[in-house]
Amino acid sequence: MSTATQPFAAALDTATGRVSPQGPLQERRLSDLEGLYADAAAWRAAVDDGDPLVYTVSAATVPEQAGQVPFSITTIEPGDVAGELYMTKGHWHTADEGEVYVGLNGKGGLLLFDGDAHRWIDLSDGAVGYIPPRWAHRTVNTGSEPFRFLAIYPGAAGHDYERVLRGGMGARVIRDGDGRGYEVRAVEAGT
Amino acid sequence: MSTATQPFAAALDTATGRVSPQGPLQERRLSDLEGLYADAAAWRAAVDDGDPLVYTVSAATVPEQAGQVPFSITTIEPGDVAGELYMTKGHWHTADEGEVYVGLNGKGGLLLFDGDAHRWIDLSDGAVGYIPPRWAHRTVNTGSEPFRFLAIYPGAAGHDYERVLRGGMGARVIRDGDGRGYEVRAVEAGT
Numbered sequence: 001m002s003t004a005t006q007p008f009a010a011a012l013d014t015a016t017g018r019v020s021p022q023g024p025l026q027e028r029r030l031s032d033l034e035g036l037y038a039d040a041a042a043w044r045a046a047v048d049d050g051d052p053l054v055y056t057v058s059a060a061t062v063p064e065q066a067g068q069v070p071f072s073i074t075t076i077e078p079g080d081v082a083g084e085l086y087m088t089k090g091h092w093h094t095a096d097e098g099e100v101y102v103g104l105n106g107k108g109g110l111l112l113f114d115g116d117a118h119r120w121i122d123l124s125d126g127a128v129g130y131i132p133p134r135w136a137h138r139t140v141n142t143g144s145e146p147f148r149f150l151a152i153y154p155g156a157a158g159h160d161y162e163r164v165l166r167g168g169m170g171a172r173v174i175r176d177g178d179g180r181g182y183e184v185r186a187v188e189a190g191t
Numbered sequence: 192m193s194t195a196t197q198p199f200a201a202a203l204d205t206a207t208g209r210v211s212p213q214g215p216l217q218e219r220r221l222s223d224l225e226g227l228y229a230d231a232a233a234w235r236a237a238v239d240d241g242d243p244l245v246y247t248v249s250a251a252t253v254p255e256q257a258g259q260v261p262f263s264i265t266t267i268e269p270g271d272v273a274g275e276l277y278m279t280k281g282h283w284h285t286a287d288e289g290e291v292y293v294g295l296n297g298k299g300g301l302l303l304f305d306g307d308a309h310r311w312i313d314l315s316d317g318a319v320g321y322i323p324p325r326w327a328h329r330t331v332n333t334g335s336e337p338f339r340f341l342a343i344y345p346g347a348a349g350h351d352y353e354r355v356l357r358g359g360m361g362a363r364v365i366r367d368g369d370g371r372g373y374e375v376r377a378v379e380a381g382t
Binding site: 062095100112127130131134135153 | 195196197198199200201202203205210251253257258259260262286287288289290291293301303310312313314317318319320321322323324325326341343344345346
């Protein structure tokens with residue numbers, strides 16, 4: 001019996017953020033983002049106070065292998081840690097592979113970092129964000145509802161989360177004083 | 192000055208089928224589909240009678256290079272040649288790379304062929320079609336309005352149209368007698 005991946009149809013439920021048929025479903029709580037928020041004390045307090053869900057990744061049934069093209073919907077909940085908005089952990093690809101993000105609903109954006117400069121791309125209202133090879137990437141919910149996007153990437157891309165933990169993303173996305181806007185604030189590399 | 196591809200935001204205009212900013216825009220008229228329709232006489236008559244536009248591909252500004260992930264919107268017009276529905280030329284990838292199609296609007300589907308068996312995936316209503324490596328693929332407008340979909344593929348995939356011209360797609364998509372439905376009709380390989 002062949003185990004080669006077969007063609008298939010999938011449905012994207014943009015209201016729930018689920019891909020169907022669904023492969024791995026990954027839930028990341030605030031405790032999974034240890035070391036990533038600037039205010040470690042505020043992060044610890046929120047973890048101790050219920051450890052809220054920050055984001056969920058619903059992946060299609062496509063293997064992460066060379067030649068395959070996996071896709072997934074990520075849902076980031078609204079919220080912040082001492083003003084720093086809810087976000088994904090962020091990662092580098094371990095191979096020189098790009099990625100495409102398509103905004104589905106809610107307000108949010110894509111923070112990119114090449115180890116030197118950062119970039120910000122708004123993914124609200126169905127915008128597409130292009131991630132070239134050799135740019136770390138993280139997404140951020142900048143609104144008050146769940147923010148969802150579709151990700152499509154080469155199966156050989158690989159994920160390196162440690163390098164973001166060590167070297168940061170070059171900027172932090174902070175809620176504005178009035179709580180309705182946000183600022184992408186440059187920070188020293190590694191912080 | 193570095194010529195490396197930079198991160199960028201793109202807008203998908205689902206009403207017009209244009210990606211913005213736009214890279215190459217490719218228009219395929221019926222004359223470009225020589226040898227692909229079963230009824231060559233009907234194809235010739237329609238080419239002589241105005242050579243209608245069959246489909247348009249609006250590509251993003253992403254190079255077709257290894258590591259990059261190009262994307263594009265294809266718009267297939269409604270129509271048929273002696274009952275065989277308007278379609279793309281269809282191609283094999285020259286590298287073992289898959290692809291992802293996301294239906295945007297209109298009615299249509301994805302015909303796949305591995306050289307032996309064919310498959311059909313309906314892409315209407317926002318459905319996603321997964322094209323594994325080593326499956327030829329062609330899209331077909333099965334409705335009465337333009338059919339649009341977003342394609343995302345590894346930049347190293349490459350396109351082989353000749354092999355479809357020689358070996359076919361294993362099936363043809365034919366308008367039903369009442370003109371409102373369609374049938375995916377298996378045919379001998381190479382026809």
